[in-house]
């Protein structure tokens with residue numbers, strides 16, 4: 268895995284731990300049937316997110332049990348090479364894949380109203396009815412549009428000064444009784460750690476921080492950081508681990524969103540993936556959001572072509588005009604990852620924000636804390652919540668009856684344990700979770716993160 272991974276130079280985060288959320292796995296499996304099984308065949312680890320993963324947040328683990336939320340955990344290299352191999356193995360007659368080839372710019376119609384193709388580094392020009400720019404975080408399409416006299420799209424940014432320190436390691440049995448563990452602590456800015464199994468019996472471990480909490484990259488400091496977290500599972504597993512790669516620090520760029528729908532776009536070009544939006548990677552949403560965007564593009568494409576019928580000119584015109592409707596549809600796909608990953612960061616006073624950042628209503632944080640606490644006791648509610656964070660459900664499901672019922676039950680349970688209720692029943696307060704009460708009272712209102 269590590270040898271193969273060295274071959275990719277175009278993606279800075281290629282050797283960083285990645286997980287592919289269930290919504291992304293489902294999207295890619297729909298586009299490339301058999302992808303899930305192929306990941307497993309290449310050594311990916313199948314995991315039930317509720318049964319096999321310990322998720323510790325707001326002072327206690329979330330409830331566990333059998334669920335429908337399945338993922339396959341693997342390195343970024345395995346995810347990416349499997350997608351590439353699956354695409355190429357289909358040998359579509361229309362597919363012409365060029366490796367190690369740089370696109371240096373766009374080609375244009377004489378009046379610059381329409382993109383007609385791309386220019387390659389070797390001087391060659393490739394004509395196209397629709398150019399899809401999926402060039403990652405570097406703002407290639409904004410630069411190319413600017414060079415042609417177009418406006419750049421407005422960008423909004425949220426910067427919690429997030430930092431990662433990560434390693435791949437070997438660890439005989441991993442965390443005790445769990446396939447994978449994640450711990451979140453919000454004291455002084457969101458921080459925590461993930462320990463996730465991947466192929467070849469390896470684990471990817473990353474500690475993450477924000478603002479003034481930066482996970483150290485020396486072994487002693489890294490272990491001290493893990494020991495200070497409110498859950499000890501990862502620390503204890505790491506005491507028995509052998510590091511396979513050195514601990515490496517990574518400063519995470521701010522979350523950003525480019526509003527492609529707010530500028531007049533030329534015909535014949537669309538942006539996708541990190542050309543549109545990049546969020547804080549600790550929530551593992553980037554690939555899943557990009558995969559769901561591809562599903563949306565596929566739908567827009569099929570509808571446009573079907574509407575145009577068999578006439579080639581009508582089809583070309585439909586593809587040229589795809590951009591505005593597609594970018595508008597994309598907003599719906601990208602809203603959940605954007606809101607759920609930026610809400611926590613926005614609350615910290617030293618988070619830097621730029622541009623128009625849409626604000627969730629103030630009461631939402633209190634509601635989400637109540638939901639999280641309910642999910643520490645209620646497996647069914649937790650399945651709904653995890654379904655949201657795995658991009659399997661629409662944002663409206665934050666108010667799913669199961670979550671509302673869980674919150675109501677939990678409030679009743681809490682009220683019956685309150686000092687006044689216990690006094691009136693003649694009992695004294697017992698602790699259900701050693702850390703739940705202090706964590707909740709100290710941190711007040713927060714949106715759950717994992």
Ligand SMILES: Cc1cc2nc3c(=O)[nH]c(=O)nc-3n(C[C@H](O)[C@H](O)[C@H](O)COP(=O)(O)OP(=O)(O)OC[C@H]3O[C@@H](n4cnc5c(N)ncnc54)[C@H](O)[C@@H]3O)c2cc1C
Nearest residue numbers: 277280283285286369370402403540541548551552553554
């Ligand atoms: C530290 C870190 C950790 C992350 N962890 C996760 C995670 O756990 N789960 C998750 O889902 N996401 C994670 N992400 C986000 C994820 O990596 C991205 O969202 C995802 O890779 C975006 O895919 P993309 O195709 O848009 O861009 P990329 O994956 O960056 O791919 C862009 C491609 O375009 C090529 N390219 C660029 N310019 C040109 C050009 N001019 N000509 C030709 N080719 C070009 C590049 O070489 C590259 O191959 C993480 C990100 C970071 C920074």
